[in-house]
Amino acid sequence: MSQWDKSEVQSVSADITDKPNALPAEYFTDPDVFEMEKEKVFGQYWIYAGHSNCISEPGEFFTRTVGGRQLIIVRDHDGDVKAFDNVCAHRGSKMVEDTPMTDPGNAKRIKCPYHLWTYDLDGNLQSTPKSFEEATLNPDLEDEEVHEFDSKENGLNDVHVDTIGPFIFVNLDDDPMPLEEQAGSMKEDLEALPLSEYEHARRIVSEVECNWKVFSSNYSECDHCQANHQDWVKGLQLAESELEVNDYHWILHYTHKEDVDDEMRIHDEHEAQFYYFWPNFTVNMYGTADGYGTYIIDPIDKGRFQLIADYYFKDADLSEEDEEFIRTSRQLQEEDFELVERQWQGLKTGALAQAQLGPNEHTVHRFHQLAQEAYNS
Incomplete structure (x- = not known):
C-alpha cells in the first residue's frame, strides 16, 4: 500500500500479487543513491555502449561515459571491438575528446596529448617521447639508470566488451556475469533479426x-x-x-x-x-x-x-x-x-x-x- 510515513516504508515486495510495493521514494530523490548507482548499477551490469556499424573500420572509435567513467570504444586492427578507460597510464590525463557514436573518430594509435604517450589499438604502450628514455634534466640520474616502460604493464585499462548482434555492451566489473546470462532469451530473439x-x-x-x-x-x-x-x-x-x-x-x-x-x-x-x-x-x-x-x-x-x-x-x-x-x-x-x-x-x-x-x-x-x-x- 502507499505510505506517507517514512517509518512505514518496506522493501519492494517479492511478488506483485502480495504487497505491490514500489521502490521507496528516497531511492529516486536522494543524491547519495545516485552516487551509489555509479558503482552498484552502472559499475556491475552490462551497459549498452553503441552500435558496431558506426565503427566498421579498424581505428574507428567513439567515447561513452558509464558510471562516471568515460570509455574509448574502438575497433582494433584485427576487426575486434575493444574498450578502454579514456585515461592515460602515465599521469591520468584524459586522452581523446568526447566523440559521439554518430560521428566517430579514426586513429591508427591512441595518443595522450599531455606527454605524448602513445598506445596501439590493443591498449599496449607503443612509444614514449625521448624525455622518458633519457635523464637529461635530472643531475642525480644517469641515462643508463632510466627504467624501461613495459608495454603491457603500462598499457591502457581495458574494460569487458561483448555484443548482441550489432549492439556493443561494456561491463566495468572485474568479474562480471556473462552477457548472455544477463540478456537471457533477448539475445536469441535479437540475433534472429537482421539488425546489422x-x-x-x-x-x-x-x-x-x-x-x-x-x-x-x-x-x-x-x-x-x-x-x-x-x-x-x-x-x-x-x-x-x-x-x-x-x-x-x-x-x-x-x-x-x-x-x-x-x-x-x-x-x-x-x-x-x-x-x-x-x-x-x-x-x-x-x-x-x-x-x-x-x-x-x-x-x-x-x-x-x-x-x-x-x-x-x-x-x-x-x-x-x-x-x-x-x-x-x-x-x-x-x-x-x-x-x-x-x-x-x-x-x-x-x-x-x-x-x-x-x-x-x-x-x-x-x-x-x-x-x-x-x-x-
Whole structure:
C-alpha cells in the first residue's frame, strides 16, 4: 500500500500479487543513491555502449561515459571491438575528446596529448617521447639508470566488451556475469533479426528533468497509454497485448489492428515489440515501418537524464514512412516527458514515502526489484 510515513516504508515486495510495493521514494530523490548507482548499477551490469556499424573500420572509435567513467570504444586492427578507460597510464590525463557514436573518430594509435604517450589499438604502450628514455634534466640520474616502460604493464585499462548482434555492451566489473546470462532469451530473439543490415539514420538527444528511474518505470508499463498516447493507441488492440517479464529484461508486445511489411518481427506479424534491458537500454520495433529504434536512458544527476534515441533503417535516405516512424516515436517521447516530469515534481516534495503498483505494472515491479537488489549487493 502507499505510505506517507517514512517509518512505514518496506522493501519492494517479492511478488506483485502480495504487497505491490514500489521502490521507496528516497531511492529516486536522494543524491547519495545516485552516487551509489555509479558503482552498484552502472559499475556491475552490462551497459549498452553503441552500435558496431558506426565503427566498421579498424581505428574507428567513439567515447561513452558509464558510471562516471568515460570509455574509448574502438575497433582494433584485427576487426575486434575493444574498450578502454579514456585515461592515460602515465599521469591520468584524459586522452581523446568526447566523440559521439554518430560521428566517430579514426586513429591508427591512441595518443595522450599531455606527454605524448602513445598506445596501439590493443591498449599496449607503443612509444614514449625521448624525455622518458633519457635523464637529461635530472643531475642525480644517469641515462643508463632510466627504467624501461613495459608495454603491457603500462598499457591502457581495458574494460569487458561483448555484443548482441550489432549492439556493443561494456561491463566495468572485474568479474562480471556473462552477457548472455544477463540478456537471457533477448539475445536469441535479437540475433534472429537482421539488425546489422540496418543503417543509422537519425539521433535525437533530449534532456529531461526527472530521475532516470522514473522514466524507465514509465516506459515499462502501458496503463498510462489510453489517457496519454491517444493517437498511438488508436492503431492497437491493447486487450490483446502482453507485458512479458524475464530476469533482466521485459518485452512489451503490442498488437496492431493492421499489418505492415517489415523484417523486424519475431513473434507475430501484427506485433510491435519493445525490449527493456536492465538497467537503461531499450530496443523499439513499432510495427509500423521497416526499421527500429534504441534508447539510452542516460542519467546526468539525481534529477536529470538524457534520452538518446537512435533510429535505424535499410537506407539512411529516409522514406516518408520512415519519417513517420520517427515522428510517432518522438510524439510518444514528448508525451512521456510531460508525464515523468510531473511525477518527479510530486516525488521530490517528499510527501509520498512509498508508492504502490497495479496488477499490470509487473514490469515496473521487476525494474524496482532489480534496483533494490543492486543497492543491497
